[in-house]
Amino acid sequence: MRVLKMAVMGGLVAAMTACTSGVKQEQQAAQADLNNEDLYEVHHDGRVHVFDDLATYKSFLEVGETSFRQTFIGAGPKGETLVFGVTGADKKKSYDKVAGYNLYHGNLQPADNFYGELRMEGRIYIFDRLADMEAVRTTGEAPLRFTQIGAGPEGETLVYVLRDDNKKQKPVALMQAFKQHNM
Secondary structure: OHHHHHHHHHHHHHHHHHHHHHHHHHHHHHHHHOOOOEEEEEEEOOEEEEEOOHHHHHHHHHHOOOOEEEEEOOOOOOOOEEEEEEOOOOOOOOHHHOHHHHHHOOOOOOOOOOEEEEEEOOEEEEEOOHHHHHHHHHHOOOOOEEEEOOOOOOOOEEEEEOOOOOOOOOOHHHHHHHHHHOO
16 A cells, blocks of 8 residues: 555655646747747838837838738827837737737736847937837937947947946947847
């Protein structure tokens, strides 16, 4: 009887361990699928184009259009049309299942290593926090910034958005991130 109890207990422990590791694997896979590391916006001609995929964003910058998009007329911060450029893999997803849509609307927490770009009025604003990106999107200005006039790929002004905790330092890491995303 004692041997039987020990065998049953051993089986339960093994099953619980398998369940726990399975849950951990599912959580890790879900984390990898979040696609919450970056967000790109282009404000142009009464539209706000939003991308959660660097390749789709770069293609848009070259061509001016995206193959696949989800459009919301009048849904922008100032009544602009919102256009979410999506990948081929995301084209059949409901809009609320697309990372860019959820990041833009605050329904998805950004990753700790978040990177954002916002192109507006001849400037490229560069961010390491989504909250800063949202503030600039709303107000049109970054109160704390490090600016490089004419240093963008097409001669745009680069505006590295800062905060109280880093306003007295040159944003070297953010500058390197911009170079990596724009090579």
